[in-house]
Amino acid sequence: MNIDAIREQFPILHQQAHGHPLVYLDNAATTQKPQCVIDAVRHYYQADNANIHRGVHLLSERATAAYESARSNIAKLFNAASIREVIFTRGATEAINLVAASWGGTNLHAGDEILLSEMEHHSNIVPWQMIATRTGAVIKVLPMDDCGALCMEQLDDLLSERTKLVGIVQMSNALGTINPIAEIITKAHAVGALVLIDGAQAAGHLAVDLQLLDVDFYVTSAHKMYGPTGTGVLIAKATLLDAMPPYQGGGDMIRTVSFAQTQYNDLPHKFEAGTPNIAGVIGFGAAINWLQQLGFPAIAAQERELLTYATAKAEQFTGLRIIGNAPNKACVLSFVLAGVHPHDLGTILDSEGVAIRAGHHCAMPVMQHFKVPATARASFAVYNTIDEVDALFAALTKAQEMFA
Amino acid sequence: MFDLKSLYQQVIVDHNKSPRNFGKLEPCSHDAEGYNPLCGDQLHLYLNIDNDGIIQQVRFEGEGCAISTASASLMTQSLIGKSVDAFKQLFAQFHHMTTCDLDEEPDQATLGKLAALAGVREFPSRIKCATLCWHTAKAAIEGATRAKTE
Numbered sequence A: 001m002n003i004d005a006i007r008e009q010f011p012i013l014h015q016q017a018h019g020h021p022l023v024y025l026d027n028a029a030t031t032q033k034p035q036c037v038i039d040a041v042r043h044y045y046q047a048d049n050a051n052i053h054r055g056v057h058l059l060s061e062r063a064t065a066a067y068e069s070a071r072s073n074i075a076k077l078f079n080a081a082s083i084r085e086v087i088f089t090r091g092a093t094e095a096i097n098l099v100a101a102s103w104g105g106t107n108l109h110a111g112d113e114i115l116l117s118e119m120e121h122h123s124n125i126v127p128w129q130m131i132a133t134r135t136g137a138v139i140k141v142l143p144m145d146d147c148g149a150l151c152m153e154q155l156d157d158l159l160s161e162r163t164k165l166v167g168i169v170q171m172s173n174a175l176g177t178i179n180p181i182a183e184i185i186t187k188a189h190a191v192g193a194l195v196l197i198d199g200a201q202a203a204g205h206l207a208v209d210l211q212l213l214d215v216d217f218y219v220t221s222a223h224k225m226y227g228p229t230g231t232g233v234l235i236a237k238a239t240l241l242d243a244m245p246p247y248q249g250g251g252d253m254i255r256t257v258s259f260a261q262t263q264y265n266d267l268p269h270k271f272e273a274g275t276p277n278i279a280g281v282i283g284f285g286a287a288i289n290w291l292q293q294l295g296f297p298a299i300a301a302q303e304r305e306l307l308t309y310a311t312a313k314a315e316q317f318t319g320l321r322i323i324g325n326a327p328n329k330a331c332v333l334s335f336v337l338a339g340v341h342p343h344d345l346g347t348i349l350d351s352e353g354v355a356i357r358a359g360h361h362c363a364m365p366v367m368q369h370f371k372v373p374a375t376a377r378a379s380f381a382v383y384n385t386i387d388e389v390d391a392l393f394a395a396l397t398k399a400q401e402m403f404a
Numbered sequence B: 001m002f003d004l005k006s007l008y009q010q011v012i013v014d015h016n017k018s019p020r021n022f023g024k025l026e027p028c029s030h031d032a033e034g035y036n037p038l039c040g041d042q043l044h045l046y047l048n049i050d051n052d053g054i055i056q057q058v059r060f061e062g063e064g065c066a067i068s069t070a071s072a073s074l075m076t077q078s079l080i081g082k083s084v085d086a087f088k089q090l091f092a093q094f095h096h097m098t099t100c101d102l103d104e105e106p107d108q109a110t111l112g113k114l115a116a117l118a119g120v121r122e123f124p125s126r127i128k129c130a131t132l133c134w135h136t137a138k139a140a141i142e143g144a145t146r147a148k149t150e
Ligand SMILES: Cc1ncc(COP(=O)(O)O)c(C=O)c1O
Pocket: A028, A029, A090, A091, A092, A093, A094, A121, A123, A124, A169, A171, A172, A173, A198, A200, A201, A221, A223, A232, A362
C-alpha cells in the first residue's frame, strides 16, 4: 500500500502543530476526511443544495438521488438485505437511542433482561438504563478478563429465556478488543434474544456482512469511517423495523396526516423524521466509496503493522503499562505511564505535535475494571505511518524526562 | 508561543511528586469531594476551621494529573492560618489569575507560590485541573459536599 498516496488525499494531515509536523493518533475519536469526502459535501452545497423527497425541481431531484445513492452504497458495504433496512441517524448514539426507545419501549417488560458487555461505550449503556427504568427491565453485564477480552465462558450462564436483547460493541474504542460477535449472535438467537452490534469503532477498519452474521440491529457513525460528523446509520431487519413504532414524528416520516389520524410512511422513511443531514449523508456515501476502493484487506494489513510495531515498542518502554492485550484487537494502544498522569501526557504530547486522547474514553466501567482513572490512547488509521509511531514514543520519552 | 515550561514549572513537578498535606484529616470540621468529569480527577478536601473562622488545618486526598495535584498541594499550604474571608478573596484572585489575559502578570505579593499555576492560561483544557481544589474548598466551607469544576 502506498501510504504517501493515501496521505496526499488528506489535506489536514499536512500541517504543523506547535511547530512540529502534526501526528494525528486520535482516530478512535474521529478520523480525518479525504478530499473526495470534502468535495462531495462541497459539491452538494455548491451545485445541488435542495431539500429531498419533496421537490419536483431539478436540484431537489439531484439532491435526493445523491442522498439515496449513499443509502445504497451503505446497504452494499454492509450487505444489508434491502435499502429499506438502512436508516440514517445523527450517529451511532442516536441509532442506539432509537432502538432502545422504539423497540425497547414496545417490547421490554418488567423482569426482561438486557445483556451488555463490560466494555461498552456509554452510548450503549445509558439508553438501555433509561429504558430499563421505564419498563422494569434489568441490565446484566458480560464481564471481561484482565487482558480486555470478553469472558465468553460466562455467556451461556447469562443468557436465558428472560434475555430479550444483547448489546455488544464490535470493536472496543477504549481497548481495541474485537469481540466474537458471530458466536454471541448465534447463542443469543438460540435463547430468542435479539442482538444489537455497536459498530461505531469497527466499521472503518473491518468488513462486516450483516446477513451472514444475522445481525438484528447494527449501528455506526460516519465520522469514524472517514465521513462527516453528525451522520450515522441504523441497519436493522425490515421485519423488526416494520413492527416498531416511529421514534420521532414530523415531516417525511408520514404518508398522510389529519387531526383524526396519521398514517406513517414506509421504511426507511418512517424513521427519518424531518430534514436530515443531507450533506453529511452524501459525504458518508463518498467515504464508503473511498473505503471500498481501498479495500478492507489492505486497510487491515496497514493498521495491523502499525499496532504490532507500536505494541512491541510499548512493551520495551520502561514504566508503560498497556491497558488491553486481547488476542484479537486492532488499531488502539491504550496505556498508562508510571509517574505521568494521562492528562499531562496528552498536553506534553500535544506540544510535540502528537494528538492522542487522554481520559475515560466514554467507557468508565472499563477504567473501573483496570482500576485506573484514565488512560492515554493512541489510535491508528490507514494513513498513519511507522515514523508517526516513532514520534509518539519520542514524545513519551520527553514526558517521562520532564517528570523525572 | 505554546510554552510547556511555563505550565510544568519546577514547583509544580515537585508538588506533584511529593504533595504536601496529603492524606485524611480526622476529625475535621468541613470536607467536600471534587470531581472533574473531563479527566477523572478526583479529590477529597478536609479542613478544620476554628470558632473564630480561622482555617487551622487542611489536607487532601485523591488522584489527579500533575496540575490538579500540585494545585491542591500548594493551596493547602496557602490556606493554613487564613480566615474564611481571606480564603474567599484568595479564591477570587486565583480564579482571576487562571483566566485573565496572558500579558497580565500574576500578583506575586498576594498569590505567592500559587502564581506558579498561571501557566494554565495558555492551556484552556487544563484550567479546570488547577481550579478543582479551589472549588472543592469553597464547597466544603459553604457546607456543600460535592464540587464540580463545571
Ligand atoms: C464504540 C463506540 N460506540 C459508540 C460511539 C458513539 O458514537 P457517536 O458519538 O458518533 O454517536 C463511539 C464514539 O466514540 C464509540 O467509540
